[in-house]
Amino acid sequence: MSVESIPVASSRRRQSVDIRWATVRAIYMIWRRDLVRFWRDRTRVIGALVQPLLFLVILGTGLSSALRGAGGGGFRGGIDYTTFIYPGIIGMAVLFSSIFSGMSIIWDREFGFLKEVLVAPIDRSAVAIGKTLGGATQACIQGLILLVLAPFVGVKLTPLAVLALIGLIFCLAFSLSAVGVAIAARMRSMMGFQFVLNFLVQPAFFLSGALFPLSGLPAWMTALTRLDPLAYGVDPIRRVVLGASGVPGPVLDQLSMTFGGHVVPVALEVAILLAFGLVLMLVALLNFRHQD
């Protein structure tokens, strides 16, 4: 080894790093790292689609047959059940992917990589923001992959609808990733993982309106569904998807989220979703700032 092989010696040592810029760079790097890992772990990407597909194909087909047999004319407003749950299944894929991507911080902590970021001359809020955006991007891609199934469930998507869906899915993915990061910010091991899955993720899925309309439910359940952030993502996605496949407005309204009998506008739903996500990201961010 020659002494000259390292290009720079002590004379080039920089004085200081601008923390604000370093933080922005760190957010970008954390996001990019998540995507590199996502791309590298393609078996996981495909594996994550299995559960949504099972729901869509088997539960969807089974229940639409049963419903047809029972009363004829299919589901409410004559919509095929598989078509009805398709937007819910997109929401499901986004839900699981977001929460688990956000919670991958626990792995980063466990396997030490988080330490490399936490000791860098950056503001630690970069971890919360970078991981939330990374998780959101991954979950968004998962959700969008499911859009290719649209023709098989009788949905014809227009380019405009696809654009709207990308936006909606990203908002949903962002909020749910923030949930995952906020949960993981305080967890030191995967011990609580099963708990989170059973007590938060599964109930959030079942209460979201992914599998049945949120109108005409018992009062206790109506209250719970209105507290479910996923519900504010599934509903607008459903309106866009069903709207694109030609379901008339009045029928759509019948299936939609309501507050005290009034249909909630999509803009308000998105605002609620984003506000929720931002609050949780703030929680996660403060958590990372104040830990040793």
Added chain:
Amino acid sequence: MTQNSVETEAVVETRGLVKTYGKVEAVRGIDLAVRPGEVFGFLGPNGAGKSTTISILCTLLRPTGGQALVAGIDVTRDPGSVRSRIGLVFQDPSLDDQLTARENLEFHAFLYDVPRADRRARIDGVLEMVELHERAGSQVRTFSGGMKRRLEIARGILHYPQVLFLDEPTLGLDPQTRNRIWAYLHDLRKREGITLFMTTHYMDEAEFCDRIAIIDHGSIIALGTPDELKAMVGGDVITVATREVAAATDQIRRIFELEPVADRDSVRIEVPEGATFVPRLMRELTVPVSAVTLSRPSLDDVFLKLTGKAIRDEGAGEMDQMRNMMSMWSRSGGRR
């Protein structure tokens, strides 16, 4: 600013450093001054306060009392500036093993704002130094423990730090790999003029340092060059291996009026002239002796002398096991 007016050339300095956890005093008033370009060893058994001290110096922990300056900057007043001037090699791995060696270094260079024009050459340079340039494109999960540690050292110096902190850099590595790591570290100091601050509980490694502080129960109990510390033992060390430690201790005390130190199955004696003492010892001892070793004092003896107990090699066993379990679980589908 006060931190600039400090009259010292020390690159790492602590005054009356204290860290308490509730009622437990992990660090109780440590004073240190590490000179630029020095290899400074921090030696002590597990739980002595080494890692706590190094964590304070790296701004990962806040001291309860006292002051710590790194590169002349107070670690509590401006942790960001301290962080940008130091490099760290942790006791536990902190690499992303799904990324390649080069990607890990790129991530770090970007995080520490190594100038874009320099980045590539610098990364190639450090990879070459630790002889990993041929594996630059391999994912880190395919690396051995020694390779990972080398990569961490390369990463630690990537951003031209003034001080490189190494917390047990050779823990859990086989002797051959340990020696190689040491060769890299000395090479590094020669080329980069970097200050190395390291903790270890391997006595033989402490001898590679310019100066050593021995720490026990949160306080420094001795500080000096390896030779100075060895001189504290004064003379040669004779180790008598026997099954009857108590009887042997008693006899040596009675017959030679010496103060032997008893271990589990051996007795240690310090004498000025070992070579002439051994025959006398053998004549007088009546307990069965299985072996006698005569040696020049090592830092082990210094530690034993100062604390009355030997430093034992305790691996990172538990932590490693847990990590292995976690990785098995995550592979077998704990994660969707």
